[in-house]
Amino acid sequence: MASIKLEGLRKTYPGNVQAVKGIDLDVADGEFVVLVGPSGCGKSTLLRMVAGLESVGEGTLHIGDRVVNDLEPAQRDIAMVFQNYALYPHMTVFDNLAYGLKNRGHQRDEIERRVQEAAKMLEIEELLPRKPRQLSGGQRQRVAMGRALVREPAAFLFDEPLSNLDAKLRVQMRVEIKQLQRRLQTTSLYVTHDQLEAMTLGDRLVVLNGGRIEQVGTPMEIYLRPASLFVATFIGSPAMNLFPVDYLRERGSGLLDDLPEGTDIVGIRPDDLHIQAPDKRHLIVESTLELFEAAGAESHLYVRLEGNDQPTVIRTAGQPPVTEGETLRFHVTREALHPFNRESGRRMGV
Amino acid sequence: MVEHRPVGNLLTHVLLMLGVAMVLLPVYVAIIASTQGPGELMRGGLPLLPGGHALENYRLMWQSGLSSSSAPAAGKMLWNSLIMALAITVGKLAISLLSAFAIVYFRFRFRLFFFWLIFITLMLPVEVRIIPTFRVVADLGMLNSFAGLSIPLIASATATFLFRQFFMTVPEEMLEAARVDGAGPMKFFRDILLPLSITNIAALFVIMFIYGWNQYLWPLLITTDPEYYTIVMGIQTMINSEGYVPWHLVMAAVVMATLPPVLVVLFMQRLFVKGLTETEK
Numbered sequence: 001m002a003s004i005k006l007e008g009l010r011k012t013y014p015g016n017v018q019a020v021k022g023i024d025l026d027v028a029d030g031e032f033v034v035l036v037g038p039s040g041c042g043k044s045t046l047l048r049m050v051a052g053l054e055s056v057g058e059g060t061l062h063i064g065d066r067v068v069n070d071l072e073p074a075q076r077d078i079a080m081v082f083q084n085y086a087l088y089p090h091m092t093v094f095d096n097l098a099y100g101l102k103n104r105g106h107q108r109d110e111i112e113r114r115v116q117e118a119a120k121m122l123e124i125e126e127l128l129p130r131k132p133r134q135l136s137g138g139q140r141q142r143v144a145m146g147r148a149l150v151r152e153p154a155a156f157l158f159d160e161p162l163s164n165l166d167a168k169l170r171v172q173m174r175v176e177i178k179q180l181q182r183r184l185q186t187t188s189l190y191v192t193h194d195q196l197e198a199m200t201l202g203d204r205l206v207v208l209n210g211g212r213i214e215q216v217g218t219p220m221e222i223y224l225r226p227a228s229l230f231v232a233t234f235i236g237s238p239a240m241n242l243f244p245v246d247y248l249r250e251r252g253s254g255l256l257d258d259l260p261e262g263t264d265i266v267g268i269r270p271d272d273l274h275i276q277a278p279d280k281r282h283l284i285v286e287s288t289l290e291l292f293e294a295a296g297a298e299s300h301l302y303v304r305l306e307g308n309d310q311p312t313v314i315r316t317a318g319q320p321p322v323t324e325g326e327t328l329r330f331h332v333t334r335e336a337l338h339p340f341n342r343e344s345g346r347r348m349g350v
Numbered sequence: 351m352v353e354h355r356p357v358g359n360l361l362t363h364v365l366l367m368l369g370v371a372m373v374l375l376p377v378y379v380a381i382i383a384s385t386q387g388p389g390e391l392m393r394g395g396l397p398l399l400p401g402g403h404a405l406e407n408y409r410l411m412w413q414s415g416l417s418s419s420s421a422p423a424a425g426k427m428l429w430n431s432l433i434m435a436l437a438i439t440v441g442k443l444a445i446s447l448l449s450a451f452a453i454v455y456f457r458f459r460f461r462l463f464f465f466w467l468i469f470i471t472l473m474l475p476v477e478v479r480i481i482p483t484f485r486v487v488a489d490l491g492m493l494n495s496f497a498g499l500s501i502p503l504i505a506s507a508t509a510t511f512l513f514r515q516f517f518m519t520v521p522e523e524m525l526e527a528a529r530v531d532g533a534g535p536m537k538f539f540r541d542i543l544l545p546l547s548i549t550n551i552a553a554l555f556v557i558m559f560i561y562g563w564n565q566y567l568w569p570l571l572i573t574t575d576p577e578y579y580t581i582v583m584g585i586q587t588m589i590n591s592e593g594y595v596p597w598h599l600v601m602a603a604v605v606m607a608t609l610p611p612v613l614v615v616l617f618m619q620r621l622f623v624k625g626l627t628e629t630e631k
Contacts, residue, residue, distance in 0.1 A: 051526075051530065052529075052530075053526050053529065053530075073526075073530045074531065074533075078530070079530065080526070080527070080530050082526070082527060083523075086521065086523035086524055086526065087527075088524070088527070088528075088542055089546065090542075090545040090546060099531050099533075100530070100531035103531055103537065104532055147527075
């Protein structure tokens, strides 16, 4: 068990490509932190720097109370789960799990005990004598987890471990990873580009963009108060709608008067656009329904705003009685508005 | 195309059989000839049925060789050939595995330069560099020795290149997982890379063994002592001996010389196919 501390981490590749541009982050002991961002945001590079697979360009990296900048991956007391699992194809599952322990010079009975224990925890005991190619995708994923688990490391590092699984398995493994981490209380860093995975897994999220941290916070903090336009549109699905303030002012008069200074763009989540008028003060926007998407428990209405033709998404529960092509009114309350400044990209009035 | 045309089918099969027959006929003739008694081959016309002297011909060649030539017993020469071929094969595999490992997994100065240096030696077969190589071996005092027979033939650009290509297809994560698991470079090489290369090693073993076994010009050049004659060149000296050539005995030596490569192919092919079907990245 250990905390992880990143201080001013930078990574510049030859050709002056900056992958990571100064990251400060504290991961508490036992915490599950998810690094999330679009591809190329530097999240994987950052994780690989923590793992020791990528050299630390600048800055200091602490794991526990040690500075580990110059230590080999094996000396950092971490375990990593790779995206393609990277199981050793010629070894049985047992040997795959045992390999790291053997290299560390553990006794044979100790290895046996730990492998059995990890296998039991992941319910892969009957797979132990098999080779990786005899396993399904989900089973390989479990073995990859087992290989990390068996080492009882100070920290787990996950590099998009679920992205090679089909949707159903992904949800199932997501739950299992979360439960496992709760039980073991091992510090974990988890990289993903899937915002839903990030939201559901993390104690805290770190949203990265272009090699920098956009926002750090609990999933709900980030969902409810995104600190920047980037976070606002990246987290949440369907993505947050953005409206020019002037457009709304024409429709809601006094409701927008108390928006913070500098606000010129307003974000509204698709679920905060109501077809039914709420009791509170609200503004009304007219639009044309272009496409109706029924997803079962919820529906997505794709509309174009009257006046500026901007495409907008509304999310409602159930299936409202609407037909494509009709004119649709929706209602927005003051609380639903997220004020941003377009130029700086930041949230206003924090 | 999936078509069923009986005539076409028949025609292709006849053609294939003719091809096989053409390849096998000389082998058959050699085997038949090696079973004839002395002089029977000189009567003109090739016998197509085995004669009754197989055992004595083979025993004679194995134990004492041809008295009319300078070559020693075939048993001795086969042994020499085996040592040379194995030394060349094992040496080639060891060196090319290690150099491919270095080229693919280590970053050092002039890495690409060294790779190309190895690569261009592909264009220089033994025969091209035989005079300078002979000079070097002679100056080092390695004439008439197994070292002289095998060492100059050990460096192999082909194998290095093939292993390099294979290593580059091994996913990067395999190395990273091994590093996280606490394996150093040589441990990674031994525990992960080598087992993954088994198929390639088996394939190259076959090729290299036959290459080594069939060496003719090089042993001919550097061995003057019959102690070190190899079977392939030994046969040549039998034929070159003046006067009467006992073809039935020469053919017995030829058949014996053919056996080891055939055995290697047969044996390794099984391992080879097994490897092909069982390993997977």
